Amino acid sequence: MRPADEHYINAIRNNDRKGLQQLYQEFLPRISAFIRKNGGRDADAKDVFQDALIVIFKKVQEADFQLTSGFYTLLYGICRNLWGNRLQKKSGNEVSIPEDYKYTGEAGLSQLLEQQEEEQLFWDAFRQLGQDCQQLLQWFFAKVKMAEIAERMEYSSVGYAKKRKFQCKEQLIQRVKADARYSELMNK
């Protein structure tokens, strides 16, 4: 592995802010250029770029992970696949990138890409919630006890914290169900 590639992989593996900033500076403009050329905008490029980094983040957690290509080849390949999938879902046959966009490298990567697309549905729904719901649910999903959550949120009682948790989670579930991707996901 080249030193620069190792630096980027370590930045992702260790969630290193400075290294990740360098990654954005170095590679986001190139990914943006690709997305713009293929019917997208800079905001789409940012989303795809972030999702690709999350895919790599999951990949590098695997004990037997080895980078078998250059880092940019991997990143670019994942972005191509993610954007290709989104184009197909978003605009049917109106806009498409060449059929050979499928990135076939890195064992197990296609499964991770699929998983990423599924999970994005939940993250998108979560982001639509109000700030207090996001905070409450973040602690709830992290298995913080309800009594502790009630204290942190400065609620009057644990009972009220449970009620708010239910209301927030219900909002989340309803938003997920209202998303077109949901039926596709549950049919898999």
Place this chain on the structure above:
Amino acid sequence: MQEQYERIEAYLDGTLPEPERKAFEAELEGDKTLAAEVELHRRVHRTLGNASEWAFRQNLEAISEAYEAPAENGKPGNRSALRLLLGILILIIVASLLYYFFMPAPDAEPVEPPAIEQPAPSPTAPEEVPKEEAVEETTTPTAPEDTPIANIPPDQPNPALEALVAASPLSSTYELAAEARLSNQNFTLEGEMLSAQYEEGKSMTLTLFDNQPGNYPDAPLHTGEIQVMEIDEDAPIAFAAKKAYFLDYEATLDLPAGLYYYVIRVDGEAEALWVGKMER
């Protein structure tokens, strides 16, 4: 409904007491809607309960926001400054015209008619290059109206080349990404290329330019041939119909401090494939 949620959560957490768990599982067997609901909760918990991914996402979101901040802060600021200048310019012109046409000017009192052109230079003045900084190139006799190309400080970006850097990779036939470094006098370039069209042996060249607007594309500082190596065909990394190549170039260059741009081309293609930049 709240009770139902709590029951599902206790089941997923494994905290539902044994008799209740068995009863719940029996219920799941016969109720597909409930089973789908439990599955949805399971996936939501699995996804949003991943603490390390949460931290990673939060970090990325913060970086992403900060990344766009300079562009967003800069652009509207520049735009509003430009609007302000334009507004002042229009106001001055309108006021001048009103004064010129409507002020009663007695013949005896010689009133200097305000020059309409006079206010114009002031808003544009900051963008003009001071004459003493102009390059001492002579304009061609065929185009006497051309203004000489100005020199810019060696670390200042060249707008034309910056646009190419931002747009790179410039070809969809030769998908290329490269990075160059200059350490002491050792110039190195490494890159990767995916292409179904590249014919082995075809020459790829690197051309190096400084940042001066007058020097691109006709006055390169350095030109050389890049070494192109196909990446092992058995390697799992490849797009269906494309081959992957590694690009390598090294040279000894004695360059002063400044901003430099490198352009990669392949024989037979009119357009550059990649334009990158580096600082010395």
